[in-house]
Amino acid sequence: MALTLVVNGRAHALDLPPEMPLLWVLRDALGLTGTKYGCGVAACGACTVHIGGQAVRSCQVALGDVAAEVTTIEGLGGASSLHPLQEAWIAHQVAQCGYCQSGQIMQAADLLARSPAPTDDEIDAAMDGNLCRCGTYPRIRAAIHAAAAKV
Amino acid sequence: MSRAGRIARRSFLVGSVAIAGGAAFGAWFIGREAPNPLRPGAGEAALGPFVLVTREGVTLITPRAEMGQGTQTTLAALIAEELDLAWQEVRIDHGPAARAYYNAALLAEGLPGKGYDRSDAMHALGEWLGQAGKVFDLQVTGGSTAMRDAYVKYRLAGAAAREALKAAAARRLGVDAATLSTEAGRVIAPDGTAIPYGELAEAAAAERLRAPDLRPASEWRLLGRALPRLDMPAKSTGRAVFSLDVRPEGLKFAAIRANPMRAGIVSFDPAPALALPGVERVVDLGDAVAVVASNTWFALQGAEALAVEWEGAPYPPDTGSILARIEAAFESDPNSTLRDDGDAAALPAGATEVAADYAVPYLAHAAMEPLNATALLQGDRLTIWTGTQGPMFAKKVGAAETGLAPENVDVVTTLMGGAFGRRGEVDFPRYAARLAAAMPGTPVQLVWSRSEDMRQDFYRPAALARMRGAVADGRAVLLDAQVATQSAAQQGMKRWTGLAMGGPDKGAVDALFNAPYRIANHRVRGYLADLAVPVGFWRSVGASHNAFFQECFMDELAAAAGRDPLDFRLAHMEDEFPVGAAVLRAVRELSGWDAPKAPGTGRGVAFCYSFGTSVAMVVEVREAGGRIRLDRVAIACDAGPALDPGIIEAQMVGGAIYGLSAALDEAITFAGGAAEQENFPDYDALRMSGTPAFAVRILSAQPHVGGVGEPGTPPAAPALANALFDLSGQRARRLPLRPDFPTLA
Known part of the structure; x- marks a missing residue:
C-alpha cells in the first residue's frame, strides 16, 4: 500500500x-x-x-x-536563497570533509528556531549528539553565533 | 619477481631507494613525461595535464583526494596564481586516475636523514628522485605530501599554460607576446583588448609548453591568504557528492558482510537473506558476502540476516595475547637503529637515571562516511566510483578483478567523508569490482555498515615503548628509546603491490629517531612484531604513538632535572633545530605559559616535527566540581610558506581534536579474534561540549613547504598527558587516558 x-x-x-x-x-x-x-x-x-x-x-x-x-x-533555504546558517557556514568556512555538516546545520536550525540567541552552554547541549571527526566544532560554534545575530 | 618489483622493493624499503630506481630505469626513463590523460573535445585544449581550457572557461585538475583537508582548494590556488584566474571563476575536477598525477614527494620522504636537518641539496635531490613516483604510478594522497609535491610543479603548470595562451593571442593579434599581460582569465593587449582564455583554447593547444620563471611570493594574490574553499557552498547545502551519493542510472544497492576475525569463510547460507523483502541476490565475494537489494536498507537487513560460518583469526584471539606478542618483539633484533649518537648503553657518570614504559592501543579511523564503492562492468569497460586516496591502485585492483586491461578501467574519485588514511587501502574498490563482475551491465553500490567499517579496519597498530634516559646539571645526557609495534608500511606495501618489504621501517620510529633534540648519548631502536592483526596508516602514522612516548618522557626528564618543561625542551632544541625552537617560543607566548595558573589548572606542552612541519602545543586542563575539563589549547606551527592560513589553522585544530579524541577514549580491543568495538557508542570521539578553546599561530621561517594534514595530531596526546601530570602529579603513561583519569569530562 x-x-x-x-x-x-x-x-x-x-x-x-x-x-x-x-x-x-x-x-x-x-x-x-x-x-x-x-x-x-x-x-x-x-x-x-x-x-x-x-x-x-x-x-x-x-x-x-x-x-x-x-x-x-x-x-532548508529558500528556492534561490540560503538559510542564515548556511550563509554563516560559508562565511566561517566551517566544513572540512563536510559529511556531517548537513546534520549539523539541521540540528543548529532547530536550536535557533527554539532559542534565537543561544549561549555556549545551549549550543553544547543542542549539538552534542552531532559528531564531527574532522573537528570543526570551534567554527560550528562561531557560525551558530553569527547566524543567531542575523536571524 | 619482475625487475620493477625488485626495484620497488628496494626503493620503498630502504632509505636510499629511489637512487636504486634511478640507476635501474635510467634517468631518461624517469624524466620522460607521462602522457597527458586529458581528452579535450573540439574547441578545447589541455595545456598540460592540469589545465583544461574550454569555450566556457578553464577547469583545473586537482588530482588529490579531498577528504576534508582542503587540498583541492590550495592545489587550484597554486595553478591559478600563475594562470591569472579570478578566484570566483575557478572550477576544479579531480580528473582521471593517471600516471601523470604521480606524487613525487612520497618517495622523497624515503631519503635518509631526519628530515628537519635536510640540506638544500638533499631537497633538490629528493625532488628529482621523486619523479620515480611516476614509474610506480604513485597517484597517492597521503603522508601529508600534496603541497610538498605541488608547490613548484603546479605553479609551473599554471605559468606554462599562461604563456601558451599569450603566445596564441600574440599570433592572433600580430604582436609580440612580451607586450601582453593576463588578468582574470583573459589575455590583455597593450590597447586594452581583452581575449577570454576560452577563445584561445584551440590555438593555444598548438603552442609548445615552456616553463617560465615563477613569480616571487611578494607578487602572490591568491597564495598566502585564507581563500574561500571551493567545496564550501556545496558542503553547506547538501549538494556535495560523496562516494555514497553517486547514483548512476539503474543503480542497485548492496551491503557487505565480512569476517570479523579477518579470515575466510567456511560456509554460508544465503536463504535467510533471500527470504527478506527487497533482497534480490546474494553474491559470494570469496572471503566476504554481498547482499544486493533495491535499496540500502534492504541490503543491510539482508547482510545481517546471513548465516555464515567464519574461519578463525590468523592472530592471537584477545588483546592480552596480542600485546604479549608485541612485547616479545623487544627480545628480537631491532628492525632499525636510526639514531645512535654517543654511547647510549652506558649511564654517564654522575647522571640520574630515569626510566618509564608506555603503551598505546589499536585505533580505528572511524571516518564519518562508512566505506563504500560503486562499480559497473559494461562490456569491456569497468567504472569504479569511490573516494580513494590511491586511484591508480583502485584501477589496478579493478583490472585484476575483471581481467580487463588497466586502461579499460575508469576510476571516478569522489569527495570523501573523511579518510584519515583508511581510504588509501584497496579492499573497497576490490570488492565493488568483484561484485560488479558478478552482475555485468548493472551498476551496484556496495556499502559497509558502520559495524563492518569499524571491524574491517586496518588499525593504527598498538605500540609499546621502553624509555630510558638520564639527566645531569639540568640537561638530558642520555635518551635510549625502544618502541615495539607492528609495521603498517610492510602490511600496506604488500596490499598495494603484492611485494614483501624488508629493511628498516622508518615510519615505525618516526618522531622518535628524528625528535630534534641535541642529546649527547641518543639511541632509537624500533622492533617489529610479526603479527597478522590488520594494521595500516592512521593520521600521522608512527608519529601518532611515538610523539606520545617521546614527549611524555621529555617531561619526565625535565622533572628529574628540576627544569620547566618548556625551558628544558628549548635548551635541547635551540642549537639542533632553530625553526622548531621558534615554534616552541611562539606557543609559550600564545599560551601564556609564563603567566600564573589559576588554582585547579594544569598545563602541558609537547612538540613534534613530522611530515616536514613543526608543531608545538600547550593544553590547559581545569578541575572543577570533581571533573577535569579540557579548557584551552594553544598551537604554534611552521609548515614553511603558509599557502592558505585558513586551511592550515583548520588542519591544526582538526588534527589536534583527532589526537585528543583518541587520547581520551579510543581503543580497539579484541576478544574471540574480533574487534570488540562496532560503532560510536563504544568508540566515541570529542563532542562539542568537551572541545576546548583553540588559538593557533602560524610561523613561516622554514624555507621548504611542509605538510599540514597530519602534523597537528601527534602533539595532542602528550600535551594533554603532561597537563594531567601538572594538575595531579600522576603520570599518564598509557592511552586512552580515561581509565586512569576517570574524572576527565
Whole structure:
C-alpha cells in the first residue's frame, strides 16, 4: 500500500514498508542524498532532518511514523536563497570533509528556531549528539553565533 | 619477481631507494613525461595535464583526494596564481586516475636523514628522485605530501599554460607576446583588448609548453591568504557528492558482510537473506558476502540476516595475547637503529637515571562516511566510483578483478567523508569490482555498515615503548628509546603491490629517531612484531604513538632535572633545530605559559616535527566540581610558506581534536579474534561540549613547504598527558587516558 510523504513541500507516494527508516527513503527512494548515513543508531547525527520543524535522527524514524512534513538540507533555504546558517557556514568556512555538516546545520536550525540567541552552554547541549571527526566544532560554534545575530 | 618489483622493493624499503630506481630505469626513463590523460573535445585544449581550457572557461585538475583537508582548494590556488584566474571563476575536477598525477614527494620522504636537518641539496635531490613516483604510478594522497609535491610543479603548470595562451593571442593579434599581460582569465593587449582564455583554447593547444620563471611570493594574490574553499557552498547545502551519493542510472544497492576475525569463510547460507523483502541476490565475494537489494536498507537487513560460518583469526584471539606478542618483539633484533649518537648503553657518570614504559592501543579511523564503492562492468569497460586516496591502485585492483586491461578501467574519485588514511587501502574498490563482475551491465553500490567499517579496519597498530634516559646539571645526557609495534608500511606495501618489504621501517620510529633534540648519548631502536592483526596508516602514522612516548618522557626528564618543561625542551632544541625552537617560543607566548595558573589548572606542552612541519602545543586542563575539563589549547606551527592560513589553522585544530579524541577514549580491543568495538557508542570521539578553546599561530621561517594534514595530531596526546601530570602529579603513561583519569569530562 502506498504511503504519502511530504518532503520539502512536495508530496510523494511511496510503495515501501512502513518500518523502513526515513533516512533510506530520502536517500535511495527520493534521491535526496544530502542527508547522510553515519552510524544507523542515532549516535552521530549525520542523518538529522526536521519533521514538523523539529530535528530528528532519520535513521531511527520509521516511514510509517512520519506524521508531519519533512524538511531536509535540500529544502532548508529558500528556492534561490540560503538559510542564515548556511550563509554563516560559508562565511566561517566551517566544513572540512563536510559529511556531517548537513546534520549539523539541521540540528543548529532547530536550536535557533527554539532559542534565537543561544549561549555556549545551549549550543553544547543542542549539538552534542552531532559528531564531527574532522573537528570543526570551534567554527560550528562561531557560525551558530553569527547566524543567531542575523536571524 | 619482475625487475620493477625488485626495484620497488628496494626503493620503498630502504632509505636510499629511489637512487636504486634511478640507476635501474635510467634517468631518461624517469624524466620522460607521462602522457597527458586529458581528452579535450573540439574547441578545447589541455595545456598540460592540469589545465583544461574550454569555450566556457578553464577547469583545473586537482588530482588529490579531498577528504576534508582542503587540498583541492590550495592545489587550484597554486595553478591559478600563475594562470591569472579570478578566484570566483575557478572550477576544479579531480580528473582521471593517471600516471601523470604521480606524487613525487612520497618517495622523497624515503631519503635518509631526519628530515628537519635536510640540506638544500638533499631537497633538490629528493625532488628529482621523486619523479620515480611516476614509474610506480604513485597517484597517492597521503603522508601529508600534496603541497610538498605541488608547490613548484603546479605553479609551473599554471605559468606554462599562461604563456601558451599569450603566445596564441600574440599570433592572433600580430604582436609580440612580451607586450601582453593576463588578468582574470583573459589575455590583455597593450590597447586594452581583452581575449577570454576560452577563445584561445584551440590555438593555444598548438603552442609548445615552456616553463617560465615563477613569480616571487611578494607578487602572490591568491597564495598566502585564507581563500574561500571551493567545496564550501556545496558542503553547506547538501549538494556535495560523496562516494555514497553517486547514483548512476539503474543503480542497485548492496551491503557487505565480512569476517570479523579477518579470515575466510567456511560456509554460508544465503536463504535467510533471500527470504527478506527487497533482497534480490546474494553474491559470494570469496572471503566476504554481498547482499544486493533495491535499496540500502534492504541490503543491510539482508547482510545481517546471513548465516555464515567464519574461519578463525590468523592472530592471537584477545588483546592480552596480542600485546604479549608485541612485547616479545623487544627480545628480537631491532628492525632499525636510526639514531645512535654517543654511547647510549652506558649511564654517564654522575647522571640520574630515569626510566618509564608506555603503551598505546589499536585505533580505528572511524571516518564519518562508512566505506563504500560503486562499480559497473559494461562490456569491456569497468567504472569504479569511490573516494580513494590511491586511484591508480583502485584501477589496478579493478583490472585484476575483471581481467580487463588497466586502461579499460575508469576510476571516478569522489569527495570523501573523511579518510584519515583508511581510504588509501584497496579492499573497497576490490570488492565493488568483484561484485560488479558478478552482475555485468548493472551498476551496484556496495556499502559497509558502520559495524563492518569499524571491524574491517586496518588499525593504527598498538605500540609499546621502553624509555630510558638520564639527566645531569639540568640537561638530558642520555635518551635510549625502544618502541615495539607492528609495521603498517610492510602490511600496506604488500596490499598495494603484492611485494614483501624488508629493511628498516622508518615510519615505525618516526618522531622518535628524528625528535630534534641535541642529546649527547641518543639511541632509537624500533622492533617489529610479526603479527597478522590488520594494521595500516592512521593520521600521522608512527608519529601518532611515538610523539606520545617521546614527549611524555621529555617531561619526565625535565622533572628529574628540576627544569620547566618548556625551558628544558628549548635548551635541547635551540642549537639542533632553530625553526622548531621558534615554534616552541611562539606557543609559550600564545599560551601564556609564563603567566600564573589559576588554582585547579594544569598545563602541558609537547612538540613534534613530522611530515616536514613543526608543531608545538600547550593544553590547559581545569578541575572543577570533581571533573577535569579540557579548557584551552594553544598551537604554534611552521609548515614553511603558509599557502592558505585558513586551511592550515583548520588542519591544526582538526588534527589536534583527532589526537585528543583518541587520547581520551579510543581503543580497539579484541576478544574471540574480533574487534570488540562496532560503532560510536563504544568508540566515541570529542563532542562539542568537551572541545576546548583553540588559538593557533602560524610561523613561516622554514624555507621548504611542509605538510599540514597530519602534523597537528601527534602533539595532542602528550600535551594533554603532561597537563594531567601538572594538575595531579600522576603520570599518564598509557592511552586512552580515561581509565586512569576517570574524572576527565
